[in-house]
Amino acid sequence: MSNNTENKNISSVLKSVNKPGRYIGGEYNRVMKNKDEVKCRFAFCFPDTYEIGMSNLGVRILYDVLNRDKDIWCERVYAPWEDMKAKMEEYDIPLSAVESGDPLSSFDIVAFSLQYELCYTTALQMLKLAGFPLRSKDRGEDVPIIIGGGPCVFNSEPVADFFDLMNIGEGEEVLVEICHLYNEMKDNGTYTRADFLRAASHIEGVYIPSLYEVSYNEDGTIKEYRPLYDDVPTKIRKRIIEDLDKAPYPDKLIMPYVETVHDRIVLEVYRGCIRGCRFCQAGMVYRPIREKSPETLCKNAQCLYENTGYDEISLISLSISDYSQIRELTDGLLSWTDNAHVSLSLPSLRIDSFSEELMKKVSSVRTGGLTFAPEAGTQRLRDVINKNVNEEDLMRAVGIAFRGGKSNVKLYFMNGLPTETLEDIEGIADLAGKVVKEYYTLPKQDRPRGVSVTISVACFVPKPFTPFQWEKQDSFEQLIEKQEHLKNCITDKKIRYTYHDAKVSFVEAVLARGDRRLSDAIELLVEEGAMFDAWDEYFDYDKWMSAFERAGVDTAFYTTRGFGLDEVLPWDMIDCGVTKEYLLRERKKAYEGKTTPSCAEHCNGCGANKLGGKNRWCN
Amino acid sequence: MVQLTPQHPYVTLRLKFKKVGSLQYISHLDLVRTMSKIITRAKLPLWYTEGFNPKPKMIFAAPLSIGTESVCEFMDIRLIDDISPDEVKNRLNANMTDEMQVIEAYYTEAKLTDLKWLAYSIDIKTDGASTELAELCERVLLGEKVIVTKKAKPREEAPTVDIRPLIKEITAEYRDGRVHIDAVLSADASSFLNPEYVIKALRAECGILSNPDLTKEYYSIMRTAAYKADMSEFL
Numbered sequence: 098m099s100n101n102t103e104n105k106n107i108s109s110v111l112k113s114v115n116k117p118g119r120y121i122g123g124e125y126n127r128v129m130k131n132k133d134e135v136k137c138r139f140a141f142c143f144p145d146t147y148e149i150g151m152s153n154l155g156v157r158i159l160y161d162v163l164n165r166d167k168d169i170w171c172e173r174v175y176a177p178w179e180d181m182k183a184k185m186e187e188y189d190i191p192l193s194a195v196e197s198g199d200p201l202s203s204f205d206i207v208a209f210s211l212q213y214e215l216c217y218t219t220a221l222q223m224l225k226l227a228g229f230p231l232r233s234k235d236r237g238e239d240v241p242i243i244i245g246g247g248p249c250v251f252n253s254e255p256v257a258d259f260f261d262l263m264n265i266g267e268g269e270e271v272l273v274e275i276c277h278l279y280n281e282m283k284d285n286g287t288y289t290r291a292d293f294l295r296a297a298s299h300i301e302g303v304y305i306p307s308l309y310e311v312s313y314n315e316d317g318t319i320k321e322y323r324p325l326y327d328d329v330p331t332k333i334r335k336r337i338i339e340d341l342d343k344a345p346y347p348d349k350l351i352m353p354y355v356e357t358v359h360d361r362i363v364l365e366v367y368r369g370c371i372r373g374c375r376f377c378q379a380g381m382v383y384r385p386i387r388e389k390s391p392e393t394l395c396k397n398a399q400c401l402y403e404n405t406g407y408d409e410i411s412l413i414s415l416s417i418s419d420y421s422q423i424r425e426l427t428d429g430l431l432s433w434t435d436n437a438h439v440s441l442s443l444p445s446l447r448i449d450s451f452s453e454e455l456m457k458k459v460s461s462v463r464t465g466g467l468t469f470a471p472e473a474g475t476q477r478l479r480d481v482i483n484k485n486v487n488e489e490d491l492m493r494a495v496g497i498a499f500r501g502g503k504s505n506v507k508l509y510f511m512n513g514l515p516t517e518t519l520e521d522i523e524g525i526a527d528l529a530g531k532v533v534k535e536y537y538t539l540p541k542q543d544r545p546r547g548v549s550v551t552i553s554v555a556c557f558v559p560k561p562f563t564p565f566q567w568e569k570q571d572s573f574e575q576l577i578e579k580q581e582h583l584k585n586c587i588t589d590k591k592i593r594y595t596y597h598d599a600k601v602s603f604v605e606a607v608l609a610r611g612d613r614r615l616s617d618a619i620e621l622l623v624e625e626g627a628m629f630d631a632w633d634e635y636f637d638y639d640k641w642m643s644a645f646e647r648a649g650v651d652t653a654f655y656t657t658r659g660f661g662l663d664e665v666l667p668w669d670m671i672d673c674g675v676t677k678e679y680l681l682r683e684r685k686k687a688y689e690g691k692t693t694p695s696c697a698e699h700c701n702g703c704g705a706n707k708l709g710g711k712n713r714w715c716n
Numbered sequence: 717m718v719q720l721t722p723q724h725p726y727v728t729l730r731l732k733f734k735k736v737g738s739l740q741y742i743s744h745l746d747l748v749r750t751m752s753k754i755i756t757r758a759k760l761p762l763w764y765t766e767g768f769n770p771k772p773k774m775i776f777a778a779p780l781s782i783g784t785e786s787v788c789e790f791m792d793i794r795l796i797d798d799i800s801p802d803e804v805k806n807r808l809n810a811n812m813t814d815e816m817q818v819i820e821a822y823y824t825e826a827k828l829t830d831l832k833w834l835a836y837s838i839d840i841k842t843d844g845a846s847t848e849l850a851e852l853c854e855r856v857l858l859g860e861k862v863i864v865t866k867k868a869k870p871r872e873e874a875p876t877v878d879i880r881p882l883i884k885e886i887t888a889e890y891r892d893g894r895v896h897i898d899a900v901l902s903a904d905a906s907s908f909l910n911p912e913y914v915i916k917a918l919r920a921e922c923g924i925l926s927n928p929d930l931t932k933e934y935y936s937i938m939r940t941a942a943y944k945a946d947m948s949e950f951l
Binding site for chain 1: 739740742747749750752753756764770775782811813815820931935
């Protein structure tokens with residue numbers, strides 16, 4: 098936000114809000130361009146605070162890619178915190194971009210990264226603060242094109258009426274193509290909103306919700322998705338980057354003045370996941386697996402270190418210890434990081450591929466805890482969800498952790514998983530107890546002081562494009578009962594138990610599997626001021642329920658109802674690579690308690706390899 | 717240049733820098749984090765603290781509070797190599813944005829704690845600004861006592877403090893619709909006076925900045941010079 102928004106002095110406003118540093122921009126390594134010399138002004142919005150948005154790797158990558166194009170100037174926009182939002186409304190200060198301080202109305206394209214369902218209200222509040230009509234159909238020619246992207250758009254139907262265009266899959270290439278099409282139509286005078294959106298629908302990976310008509314059966318299920326015109330595709334295939342090793346990666350990062358959530362160098366090691374846990378959407382929709390080479394990654398790291406001065410490098414992927422060349426990569430990095438006082442962190446360790454060697458490499462500077470995710474309390478249920486780890490793996494991993502001086506172990510679980518019984522819940526407490534016991538099997542001199550095991554339990558939310566996409570969610574009462582039962586099973590004071598609010602998971606489930614009939618409820622919430630629903634202190638379950646009720650939404654239809662296997666799903670027009678046949682096969686195996694080996698062992702025929710992709714496991 | 721020995725493993729380089737414009741909204745803590753990345757990027761021959769978690773040493777004089785700009789900030793860094801101060805200055809400036817730049821760099825053994833007074837230039841855009849109002853402001857600040865009410869702790873009465881002994885010099889004048897104040901205030905660690913207290917006193921005593929519309933009335937504060945106890949220039 099520049100100091101002279103519409104020549105209004107807002108220095109007193111900035112002095113009156115919390116953490117004004119998050120609104121000022123001016124960071125080292127930001128990209129400044131002359132607005133008169135670019136054809137397309139692109140506002141990249143993150144519907145959360147600056148501190149969270151600045152930490153997002155996807156935004157960092159796309160900001161870099163878009164700004165490599167001389168005709169495009171990509172700027173960043175974040176959601177103002179409540180105090181700032183109130184001041185903006187009081188003084189008529191429009192939402193503006195961090196780089197230029199210009200209001201969003203002076204942009205050509207305004208894109209939102211939709212990372213979690215509960216950010217929808219924040220995204221729509223940002224549209225309101227920008228002064229844009231909420232619904233796509235109400236927008237005139239002078240309003241920028243509003244784009245949605247990120248993991249949520251694999252089922253974007255609940256917010257389909259609010260966005261003009263959805264970017265399905267990885268955005269590096271498709272966003273640039275969208276800008277080029279826009280520039281071309283503006284240059285040759287053929288641009289109108291409608292004509293542009295129609296033409297954009299021909300770009301692979303672009304979904305234009307307004308070009309589809311939805312009809313419903315009497316029982317409320319979807320009858321059909323029909324394109325309005327013959328040239329509009331019936332199925333939208335997601336986009337991927339074929340060769341990550343050759344794809345552009347930022348050689349510098351914007352250096353925030355205020356502390357952000359992930360204030361460090363992030364190296365994206367690979368995309369996709371070889372595992373195939375049956376509840377996990379990321380493990381399915383980011384297929385096929387594409388790795389970067391250790392050489393490229395080491396080069397990226399060196400370059401980023403020199404251009405940022407960060408003292409920590411975080412290796413990012415869905416399961417870092419599954420990287421086929423993890424030793425080469427960590428050795429390559431450690432050859433210079435120690436001397437430069439730079440530490441490595443690996444945020445996503447799997448129990449079965451965690452080793453002493455790996456831990457030593459990351460623990461040279463930092464002590465503290467380690468986190469593992471067994472996800473379920475019994476082997477039976479772990480087989481159902483295809484977690485493919487067993488108790489011995491976990492005991493081995495925590496043994497290594499304890500011997501390596503880590504005294505805090507955090508274990509992630511889920512409850513409400515398909516087929517789950519109270520026995521599985523008891524298994525969570527048992528497992529935590531065995532971890533504590535494992536600590537005491539160590540000779541006293543080898544034990545780090547003060548063992549503490551934290552079990553953190555989330556509620557299962559059935560997600561599109563997973564083998565569990567048809568499953569019903571436990572009722573609110575069932576989830577509470579299970580949480581209570583687990584609480585009663587834990588007697589050891591060394592075990593700390595935290596769990597997610599079942600109310601939040603319930604709303605997430607409605608949004609995750611919802612369709613276009615949710616839009617009235619979401620609009621009601623936004624008109625009544627809902628924002629930052631991903632923040633506990635702002636999430637208001639009663640307001641959500643009231644809005645659903647007033648808009649005539651039956652929440653049970655989307656949550657506790659199992660979806661029919663032959664039912665048309667709200668996300669059926671999207672092709673994420675993985676086929677429905679594969680998901681059905683996996684679902685069947687889940688109920689049989691059979692596991693599926695990882696892609697590293699052999700190809701399970703998920704279908705994602707039709708999308709191409711270099712350096713993948715599958716052939 | 718001092719000879720480096722095991723007893724003196726580093727030399728101290730003093731940096732005088734500015735922090736202006738929107739960077740007035742960056743807290744001191746955030747400045748420290750930002751600086752550590754800047755000195756890393758500049759590839760200076762830094763001395764690292766010994767111990768388990770080695771860090772380069774940075775010592776700052778008189779931290780700025782949010783909302784105050786400055787053209788005379790001081791910080792000391794420790795180096796293990798002979799490098800020309802101008803080289804350090806150039807490398808650092810290449811790694812900072814325009815709103816923060818090193819003005820001077822020099823080797824010194826003088827203590828940062830010798831800084832005892834700081835000069836501020838305060839510009840107040842307020843309704844009813846006039847020569848008379850400026851005179852009133854000056855009179856109030858040069859009065860026998862200048863009582864300011866501090867922020868109250870929960871369930872306690874707000875304490876008051878007399879800031880008059882911490883004011884060395886004050887002039888106020890009316891300029892282009894604004895009240896302009898030049899002040900020299902105590903910067904001693906034990907009796908540091910935040911210039912916001914001057915604004916606070918004037919708000920209470922002269923009724924300035926009382927418009928509820930925050931965009932109509934505003935003020936800016938710039939730290940402009942630093943002095944030792946005897947009012948000679950601090951270097």
